[in-house]
Amino acid sequence: MTKTIVVKIGTSSLTQPETGQLALSTIASLTETLCNLRNQGHQVVLVSSGAVGVGCARLGLTERPRAIALKQAVAAVGQGRLMRIYDDLFTTLQQPIAQVLLTRADLVQRSRYLNVYNTFHELLGLGVIPIVNENDTVAVEELKFGDNDTLSALVASLVEADWLFLLTDVDKLYSADPRTVPDARPINLVSNIEDLQIQTGGKGSQWGTGGMVTKISAARIAIAAGVRTVITQGRSPHDIEKIIQGEAIGTHFEPQPEPTSARKRWIAYGLVPAGKLYLDDGAIHAISEDGKSLLAAGIKTIEGEFDSQEAVQLCDINGHEIARGLVNYNSEELQKIRGCHSRDIQGILGYVDADTVIHRDNLVLI
Structure with missing residues (x-):
């Protein structure tokens, strides 16, 4: 064979x-x-x-x-x-x-x-x-x-x-x-x-x-x-x-x-992460146990400068990497909407690119 x-x-x-x-x-x-x-x-x-x-x-x-x-x-x-x-x-x-x-x-x-x-x-x-x-x-x-x-x-x-x-x-x-x-x-x-x-x-x-x-x-x-x-x-x-x-x-x-x-392997290992998102326990459970997308409400802090569609690392509050994914918002936008409900994004930014920060199709557990 x-x-x-x-x-x-x-x-x-x-x-x-x-x-x-x-x-x-x-x-x-x-x-x-x-x-x-x-x-x-x-x-x-x-x-x-x-x-x-x-x-x-x-x-x-x-x-x-x-x-x-x-x-x-x-x-x-x-x-x-x-x-x-x-x-x-x-x-x-x-x-x-x-x-x-x-x-x-x-x-x-x-x-x-x-x-x-x-x-x-x-x-x-x-x-x-x-x-x-x-x-x-x-x-x-x-x-x-x-x-x-x-x-x-x-x-x-x-x-x-x-x-x-x-x-x-x-x-x-x-x-x-x-x-x-x-x-x-x-x-x-x-x-x-x-x-x-x-x-x-x-x-x-x-x-x-x-x-x-x-x-x-x-x-x-x-x-x-x-x-x-x-x-x-x-x-x-x-x-x-x-x-x-x-x-x-x-x-x-x-x-x-x-x-x-193959696409998720490319996201996980082919790309070089441009920043980090530190998540609360609820968000970590949602993406790692329930297979859900990452929402702005679950983000506690942001590290690095990056554009939308760049790869970032998703970490717990101790810095341990949980996953990687492609973001729908740049770092400046995320600083404004982190911790907020998805329905509030329009009011904060004046526009909505996506309800999710990282869609589950663009997210891979490490």
Whole structure:
């Protein structure tokens, strides 16, 4: 049965930890594995980090740059070199590939989001393996994915994948960092991500930007889209085939049985929230338990400046995020009508754009 499989490999798996030079044997093994999957009839997408790391090695830099302009310049050097290596290896196995560079802005605007979706659909239909990376050369800080774990989960959601593999420098998820906590317990299966109790370290290797925190966040996005997600060892790409065949390798996150709609996933994870609305208990119950729209009466305070139809976070009074949604009024209007009954909006503003602040069709629980 044909599956759509997204594989994300991090800089820590692609490079030698001591030098930052490419780990060619791992890349060759990964290429071989992905070609095997294609030959079995599966659709495959590769999300590959490594442009900045490869650029550093090419330019003789001994550590990853912190200044964003320098990092973007180094990424520009590294991305072409990385793609050349992939192209050489995949061409040897007669597998066509494509380069897809994305920024968060490509997913924020609905028309561009749909355009990206159509591009992936055509590439996969042609039997091509798209190789995806964040477009580090042009991405601005406030519109960055931040790490390729998040990017891979959004891509998996976009293409409605069956599997997302997050290849990293540990074999699975542990209750704490096994490199520093000897009795850390391995976690083989996560049925409910809300029950996950682990101590996560900071970011990963000196050459990468990810860590376990970002992988768990990525898993949260993917399983909401109905994508089974696996964290496993990046140095052993052949394990991917074994896992698909049923072997118990790595940590598996079970997908939600009823995935949220593509539009609601776009609202929840594709958009960058422009502000926050703090709600009273009645409003929280109405939207989370009863599936109702958000009314002005339930809003206690507002944070940030935003226009109508922008995404905002809906929080309880302690700042805990409950949901996200697209607002029907801008922040200035909401400051005037918050806490008021819907029938009073006409008298306060002189007009009514909508009875609801966020309609339930544009609201998604987090």
